Amino acid sequence: MALQKIIMDAVDFVKEQKGKNIWDTPESFRVSLKEAIKKILVKLRQMERGNQKAARVFRCSTCHIMHCWFPLDCPVQVVTARADEVVTLHCDVPFAIPPNWSITWMFAKDMLTQDLTLFEELQTSEEGPLNLTLWGPVRGTFACLLADLFEPFIRKYFYLNAPQGLLLLACVLVLAAPGHSLHMQTLNIFRKSPSNTSASALKKTSLPADCSEVSPGSPSGVYFIQPTGLHPIMVYCEMSVADGGWTVIQRNRHNTDITWAESWTTYKYGFGNVHTDYWLGTEYIHQISRQKVYRVRFVIWDAANYARFADYNPFSVEDESQGYRLRLGVYSGTAEDAMSSNNPRKVHNNMKFSTKDRDQDTYRGNCASRSGGGWWYSACYSVRLNVKEGITWGSLCNGNCKGSAILIKPALHQ
Incomplete structure (x- = not known):
């Protein structure tokens, strides 16, 4: 948290000092900023290939069996749900989310997929952008994108299927890396879903056997x-x-x-x-x-x-x-x-x-x-x-x- 505070203070300071000479600032601040930059560079080096376990492994909030390995390897959690039960999806992650990150929810109706070209953007829930409330069982894949829509740092996927009251929940945590970012051309086909999208309209079918x-x-x-x-x-x-x-x-x-x-x-x-x-x-x-x-x-x-x-x-x-x-x-x-x-x-x-x-x-x-x-x-x-x-x-x-x-x-x- 101390590092985060230093970074945020540095960002605020740079905004205030725009057009001024940074070396006119107190020595103590410049030393703190220099140390913060060193720590940031260490973290960035850890994100390079070869340090996958140290830098790219996080535990999804809905995963209890094993870690969510980069890039797409999270276990499936099976949860029972009644036909009239209210289900809330949480797009939280096991670390502090920077305040300037955007959070976008998307949905691929009646499909189990991680191909974002098949998703449509949704409105966020009343509880806030980190939560999405579903009134009754639904079938399809929900995606939560954190940071930038076009190059998200994190994507979490929730596949929901509720035949006979059974809700299947899968979480996948994806960290952006070379070859895994989204491009503007890909996302141009996304469109806003109607605000009155009804969960009950989704067809209830089971997963394929193969x-x-x-x-x-x-x-x-x-x-x-x-x-x-x-x-x-x-x-x-x-x-x-x-x-x-x-x-x-x-x-x-x-x-x-x-x-x-x-x-x-x-x-x-x-x-x-x-x-x-x-x-x-x-x-x-x-x-x-x-x-x-x-x-x-x-x-x-x-x-x-x-x-x-x-x-x-x-x-x-x-x-x-x-x-x-x-x-x-x-x-x-x-x-x-x-x-x-x-x-x-x-x-x-x-x-x-x-x-x-x-x-x-x-x-x-x-x-x-x-x-x-x-x-x-x-x-x-x-x-x-x-x-x-x-x-x-x-x-x-x-x-x-x-x-x-x-x-x-x-x-x-x-």
């Missing part, structure tokens, strides 16, 4: 899905290739920041950044694949960065008691059938999942410790996708693949 149930024509991006018997989870839906509807369960680049050398439990529940490189979670992959008959597409970017794919139909992952064993069907595609190698030492189909702390491969040692991150190893591999550098797909690219992605969707014929 990305194939997302409305046709929707853009690729981050969505919440809710597989049968599971809480809502955040996934990336690929809607623009091969008729869309693909749920992305893995994405990796050769220059990724992720080490992939994680424990069994970490692989079980997933890790990474849903917008870039991530593992959805072995348990969640199993839960999705048990709902219907699925197929899988492995997308490989070879050494020349040319995309090739390998499809297997059907696809499933057994439960944890079976070691999350992988089951693959018939192969087709433009990449070789590297997952079903004829070499028993390099096959992956029908293998259990192994990590550095749970060895379930057929090798005398631990392939996950020896070869990289968790995978369906035998003794050891012809495919290695969950690894920092050294991405491999058979003879297509042995350690020099540029990237990979794994996508699943229901088979064409159920």
Whole structure:
């Protein structure tokens, strides 16, 4: 608070001294201002890449399970609500909000999205700009933008869905960084919503079970899905290739920041950044694949960065008691059938999942410790996708693949 007071005093002083010589001011003030600037520069350096945990991690006011990691990785909180209950959304953050920051609420009707081009601006509630009161259950995504509308420092998203009195609340805290700011052209399509927008007019439907149930024509991006018997989870839906509807369960680049050398439990529940490189979670992959008959597409970017794919139909992952064993069907595609190698030492189909702390491969040692991150190893591999550098797909690219992605969707014929 002392630093904040010094900064605010400095700002007020500069306004008062406009056109005057600042060096005519008392020595004590100049020393204080110099020290404040030093501290500000330290904080700014902490915001640079490489200091992500120290500078970019905040706890959302509605999140209790884990931190909200930069940029888009907050857990979903499930809250029960009656049909006639008044719900108030709070755009507060765990630090003091500068008095000159603006607060803007926006709404994307009947959609679960973080694409601000789909939002319309709302009037603030009677309680003040930090609160938005909803009279009864609604469905859609509410966004709270703090600081400048065109380049917000913070964005919080609240997805509300209330089938049978259930309210799902998701909070996402986004800190502005290179590549994450909004531009004037993007926001020109926003318009003011009518002041008499009625929450009761929103359609009440449940979350999709996977990305194939997302409305046709929707853009690729981050969505919440809710597989049968599971809480809502955040996934990336690929809607623009091969008729869309693909749920992305893995994405990796050769220059990724992720080490992939994680424990069994970490692989079980997933890790990474849903917008870039991530593992959805072995348990969640199993839960999705048990709902219907699925197929899988492995997308490989070879050494020349040319995309090739390998499809297997059907696809499933057994439960944890079976070691999350992988089951693959018939192969087709433009990449070789590297997952079903004829070499028993390099096959992956029908293998259990192994990590550095749970060895379930057929090798005398631990392939996950020896070869990289968790995978369906035998003794050891012809495919290695969950690894920092050294991405491999058979003879297509042995350690020099540029990237990979794994996508699943229901088979064409159920």
